[in-house]
Amino acid sequence: MLDYHLHLWPHGEQAVAPTIEGLAQYCQKAAGAGVTEIALTEHLFRFAQADAVLAGFWDDDPNPALRRTMAAYWEQHATADLDVYVEAVLAAKTAGLPVVLGLEVDHYAGRMDKVAALLEGYPFDVLLGSVHWIGAWGFDDYDDPVVAAEWDARTVEEVWDAYTRALEELAASGVCDVLAHPDLCKVTGRVPAVPQEFYDRMAEAAAASGMAAEVSSAGLRKPAGEAYPAPPLLRCFHDRRVPVTTASDAHRLPDVADRAADLRRLLAAAGYQALTAYRSRRPHTVPMARARK
Ligand SMILES: [Zn+2]
Ligand SMILES: [Zn+2]
Structure with missing residues (x-):
């Protein structure tokens, strides 16, 4: 298994x-799972480097309260x-x-062209x-009263429509490799009565761009109460041969590799037998060990 989505700071x-030492602790916790x-x-x-080119991206939003919050x-x-x-x-990589x-x-x-220019020249793997904002609305920061x-x-x-449109634009930009928490729009637990249209659009966006989709346990720690993506969306990804990574989206050590065994079962149920890892932004396939009973 992989944990391909980890933060250092809450x-x-x-x-x-x-x-x-801190990164070694992350690796140790992950290896245990x-x-x-x-x-x-x-x-x-x-990062301050983002501030220089991306600050004010929210300025076009008509809602002043959302603009101030953002x-x-x-x-x-x-x-x-x-x-x-x-x-x-x-340095951690060099240390083995x-x-x-x-x-x-x-x-x-x-x-996104500005983002690409900013990241060019860094040796990212x-x-x-991710889509976290619709205009100036950081919809997944739902503890904030203005956001709520x-x-x-x-x-x-x-x-869901505005979110999916942003995801389609993000995928079409070609700037990133993996769609993180693909159905983050369900974070508060609100799902349309018939979500299939949105699932089809999300899966099509990933397939057309060549991106992988992330299977993340973070949704299990949110009101949504299920992994990202939902099982029917994961099946849509599988139908369109979209490769997958696994992730915890941990922001602190105790959540590293959170519920990796649950993710393995979800993937097996959808028909996946391998994950995709990356070096220098080039994908390679890694077989997935069979789920333990
Ligand atoms: Zn995120
Ligand atoms: Zn994250």
Whole structure:
């Protein structure tokens, strides 16, 4: 198994440069769950280098409360040094730890060319593509009262449609390798009565772009109460031969490789027998060990 989605810093907490010891602990926790390789994938928006080119992406949103909330969130988070992060992960790799260098890249509507230019020249192994924002609305930060109010102001179909459109644009941009938490729009547990149309669009976007889809236990720690993607969406990915990674999306050590055995069972039920790993942004197939009874 793999854990191809890991953070170093919980949201809202100060970014501290990673140490070899800290990364070794991640590897050890992962190995205990049968995970043989991990990818460090900190959010691009945690870095000052992103601030320079992407700040203000929310300015076109007509809702001033959402714009203010997003601006404050951004200011709090875009502080770390991308070069220090990259050097630390490369040092762990050189020391022989089973880590690869990644980044969780968000969808920046209309600015993905700027994202590509910013990341060019860094030796990333894998780039995750995520949709966390619809305009200025960071819909998965639902503990924030302004964000929560917006959930009540829109229908679930509107939310899923806007989310899926952003995901389609992200996939078509070709900037990233893996679609992270593909049906994140279900994070609060709200799902349209007939979600199939959205599942088809998401799977088609992944297949057309050549991206892999991430199978993540993070949804099990949220109100959604199930892995990303939902079993019917995972079957759509399988039908279209979309490769997959597995991930915990941990932001702290105890969640590393969280419920890896559950993910293995979900994948087996959908017909998957192998995962896809990355080196220098090139995919290669890794067989998946059979689920233990
Ligand atoms: Zn994410
Ligand atoms: Zn993440």
